[in-house]
Amino acid sequence: MSNRLGPPRSHIIESEIGDEISLYDPTTERVVILNTTASDVWRLADGQHTVHDVIKMLARAYQVEPASIRDEVQTTVERLMEEQLLEGGES
Amino acid sequence: MRAESADIFDRVDRLLGVLERPLRARPSNTFSLATKNDKLTLYRDCNYLAAHDDKEVMILRALAELNRAAVAATPHFAVHAGVVGSEDHVFVIAADSGGGKSTLTAAMLQQGLEYGSDEALCLDDEALVVPYPKPISLDSWSWNALGLTPDDTFTEEAPFTAGDLGAGLLGDRRAPTDLLIPSFTDGYPSLTSLPASAVVSSLLQLSFNHYRDGARAFHLSTSLARKMRAWRVEVGNPIETAKHILASLA
Numbered sequence: 001m002s003n004r005l006g007p008p009r010s011h012i013i014e015s016e017i018g019d020e021i022s023l024y025d026p027t028t029e030r031v032v033i034l035n036t037t038a039s040d041v042w043r044l045a046d047g048q049h050t051v052h053d054v055i056k057m058l059a060r061a062y063q064v065e066p067a068s069i070r071d072e073v074q075t076t077v078e079r080l081m082e083e084q085l086l087e088g089g090e091s
Numbered sequence: 092m093r094a095e096s097a098d099i100f101d102r103v104d105r106l107l108g109v110l111e112r113p114l115r116a117r118p119s120n121t122f123s124l125a126t127k128n129d130k131l132t133l134y135r136d137c138n139y140l141a142a143h144d145d146k147e148v149m150i151l152r153a154l155a156e157l158n159r160a161a162v163a164a165t166p167h168f169a170v171h172a173g174v175v176g177s178e179d180h181v182f183v184i185a186a187d188s189g190g191g192k193s194t195l196t197a198a199m200l201q202q203g204l205e206y207g208s209d210e211a212l213c214l215d216d217e218a219l220v221v222p223y224p225k226p227i228s229l230d231s232w233s234w235n236a237l238g239l240t241p242d243d244t245f246t247e248e249a250p251f252t253a254g255d256l257g258a259g260l261l262g263d264r265r266a267p268t269d270l271l272i273p274s275f276t277d278g279y280p281s282l283t284s285l286p287a288s289a290v291v292s293s294l295l296q297l298s299f300n301h302y303r304d305g306a307r308a309f310h311l312s313t314s315l316a317r318k319m320r321a322w323r324v325e326v327g328n329p330i331e332t333a334k335h336i337l338a339s340l341a
Contacts, residue, residue: 017290017317020288024305026306029305031295035286035288
């Protein structure tokens, strides 16, 4: 079973506002607003990267240690999975 | 709206006159105020709603019921918010009931802004404001804080028109520019910038009718979030707060 993250479910409507992304699921009528970091996680949840990959890539982009953003990334992933915004995927 | 008494009709007509439109079809609702068993009684389409021997109470009740029906019937995306505008800005004051919308709306009108609504931001499909200048309902604390004097006969709550506050009406098809989210303080008024996402969350959380077309509501909210600025407003004295907002933003 793949442990890659995503991709997003095809029916999710996405809107970028500055650095942040808002997501709308018409089947549940729920809106999820992602902060800047969560938005970056979402952009990388394309079915090509694992959670570990995402942490490494964001740490490099933010120029921080991976350990400093690991919890935030994992919390974001858990939230995206809880809201059923991503196809399959396991962290 | 119908009233048996000419005096009551005239008072209601003064308050609602700016909302009057030519009747092109059968009205969807008819509200009537008539005397029954010595009480002023309110009906909606011949269905009993309420009765009271105090006519001011019943006028306020009639206005509230009319407002409820109007908001329920609007085809536009509607958000629980006040709306006021200057030449270059349209301010949306977003809060639940009791959150200070009407008081801050009235205070800003006193500073020379034009009146859109104290109840509902209505947006057409281009995310432009459809004004809803209903009478502004203020409690005694608010009208005293604003230095206003209601009609003698109102004691705890009173309706005011934009004209009573010396204000004109907001024109059609204006784009909202600033979202104000009020909270109360005992101190000085202040403004804090919020992220654009606050526009999305506020508009959707305070919407009256997003459920009718969730995708459209989401589209309008995110569209506005790209164009509007969002602020948390610490509201102290409403007049000073209104002055502070205009000095800072307009």
